[in-house]
Amino acid sequence: MKSPVHRCRDPEHGRGEHGRGDHGRAESRQESRAGYLQAEQRIPISKDIITSSSASAMWFIRDACGIVCAVITWMLVLYAEFVVVFVMLLPSKNLTYSLINGVVFNSLAFLALASHFRAMCTDPGAVPKGNATKEYIESLQLKPGQVVYKCPKCCSIKPDRAHHCSVCKRCIRKMDHHCPWVNNCVGENNQKYFVLFTMYIALISLHSLTMVVFHFLYCFEDDWTKCSSFSPPATVILLILLCFEALLFLIFTSVMFGTQVHSICTDETGIERLKGETGKWDKVPCWEAMQAACGGPFSLSWCSPFSGLRCERRPLEVLEEVPQGEIIEEDIIEIPLY
Numbered sequence: 001m002k003s004p005v006h007r008c009r010d011p012e013h014g015r016g017e018h019g020r021g022d023h024g025r026a027e028s029r030q031e032s033r034a035g036y037l038q039a040e041q042r043i044p045i046s047k048d049i050i051t052s053s054s055a056s057a058m059w060f061i062r063d064a065c066g067i068v069c070a071v072i073t074w075m076l077v078l079y080a081e082f083v084v085v086f087v088m089l090l091p092s093k094n095l096t097y098s099l100i101n102g103v104v105f106n107s108l109a110f111l112a113l114a115s116h117f118r119a120m121c122t123d124p125g126a127v128p129k130g131n132a133t134k135e136y137i138e139s140l141q142l143k144p145g146q147v148v149y150k151c152p153k154c155c156s157i158k159p160d161r162a163h164h165c166s167v168c169k170r171c172i173r174k175m176d177h178h179c180p181w182v183n184n185c186v187g188e189n190n191q192k193y194f195v196l197f198t199m200y201i202a203l204i205s206l207h208s209l210t211m212v213v214f215h216f217l218y219c220f221e222d223d224w225t226k227c228s229s230f231s232p233p234a235t236v237i238l239l240i241l242l243c244f245e246a247l248l249f250l251i252f253t254s255v256m257f258g259t260q261v262h263s264i265c266t267d268e269t270g271i272e273r274l275k276g277e278t279g280k281w282d283k284v285p286c287w288e289a290m291q292a293a294c295g296g297p298f299s300l301s302w303c304s305p306f307s308g309l310r311c312e313r314r315p316l317e318v319l320e321e322v323p324q325g326e327i328i329e330e331d332i333i334e335i336p337l338y
């Protein structure tokens, strides 16, 4: 391999090129004459060249705010569970109504919590930390015209469409956003679990809202003292709180679910839309992108937070593997055309 040409430039994929003045353009012409690459000739290294560091290992972000938000999420689901089971279903005289609604609600709540757990504890697609060494770049055997970007914050080689997350302190492949409610980034590897989480929360919210309405109607018709094992004021307060919670989360998670499905279908992440980076890569057709995000052809496993579950843990030395050599200083390394 020819030795890479080291030059310093804006590490965010050479976007600094476009805003440059006359001096910048003159410099660019000089460089092209000297055999360097112009911005439009550069080929960023494919996101598939660099694999995730710990795809099968347990992943957990130690962020106090995220942990508090994740615990609140679980508490809110458990509160809904408590009100649905102990205030509405158990005191009901209609056994079939209680049984069917109990099974449906508890199954959906379980799937919501399982999706949350998997979204939180799955590596979203972190790029190995500190691998920006000359030896590592040479081992990639890049072709002339390709360009390597280093993340100055985590000293990793940034594949195409990866972004640095300041909470996870890592570069994440196809990062969509960092969600404190799941205490993790939503990226290439855990987007499915995040989508399922929003879907199941929206479903249990809708289901509990319907049950609250039916329960109020039932209590108004019947004797308030008999429609719940709690006192009438306590019953009303518990039901109104559940009603607010369900309505709030139904709106929030439905919007989130729609946005995520739209992101998958259009093959654009939230960050890319925000930064105006869309249209810089070959878009994958909608159905293909859905299959890639959900882990295979359409089947029931698309709705399961358990599919793709790997229990094995890689040995620690593999996880913490530090590439040989010193971290390179430059943020952009171009492989010359000649």
Ligand SMILES: [Zn+2]
Pocket: 151, 152, 153, 154, 155, 156, 163, 164, 165, 169, 170, 171
């Ligand atoms: Zn980074």
Ligand SMILES: [Zn+2]
Pocket: 165, 166, 167, 168, 169, 177, 178, 179, 184, 185, 186
């Ligand atoms: Zn993050």
